[in-house]
Amino acid sequence: xxxxxxxxxxVKGKIDPEDRILSIPGxxxxxxxxxxxxxxSQYDICYWRKCWNIRDILFVNCDxxxxxxxxxxxxxxxxxxxxxxxxxxxxxxxxxxxxxxxxQSIWDFEEIMNQLPWDLVRxxxxxxxxxxxxxxxxxxxxxxx
Numbered sequence: 001x002x003x004x005x006x007x008x009x010x011v012k013g014k015i016d017p018e019d020r021i022l023s024i025p026g027x028x029x030x031x032x033x034x035x036x037x038x039x040x041s042q043y044d045i046c047y048w049r050k051c052w053n054i055r056d057i058l059f060v061n062c063d064x065x066x067x068x069x070x071x072x073x074x075x076x077x078x079x080x081x082x083x084x085x086x087x088x089x090x091x092x093x094x095x096x097x098x099x100x101x102x103x104q105s106i107w108d109f110e111e112i113m114n115q116l117p118w119d120l121v122r123x124x125x126x127x128x129x130x131x132x133x134x135x136x137x138x139x140x141x142x143x144x145x
Contacts, residue, residue: 004048004142006046006142008044009042009129009139010040010140011133015043026045026122027125030042049106050107057084057088058084058143061080062076062141064076070143071143074143078131081130085124088116
């Protein structure tokens with residue numbers, strides 16, 4: 001069984017193709033979403049596979065997930081996204097020993113360092129986007145444990 005977690009942006013309508021958020025590498029539109037949710041678009045912001053340490057960060061920093069079962073979707077506020085970003089930053093700063101402590105990921109620190117700094121950039125862009133477009137968008141994370 002796999003373990004996938006990610007952060008997603010859901011927007012009423014579509015994001016203007018010239019918007020700054022779409023210039024960030026790794027932020028991509030999910031076309032399959034429109035079939036089941038007409039009038040809304042969904043954009044992948046971050047994705048992690050078999051990173052139990054990041055999964056823990058998501059759950060600890062999300063009030064919507066408290067008391068709920070795994071394998072769901074959970075709304076994220078701007079404050080929660082800022083807390084997640086800060087926790088990921090601290091994870092980078094703590095280095096390889098903390099990352100690998102307890103085998104909390106199948107990826108070693110050097111491998112994940114190709115991705116984690118970009119995750120910080122993408123979450124920052126998401127926060128900026130939500131601050132400017134709050135009424136027409138929402139963020140959430142999914143857990144497929």
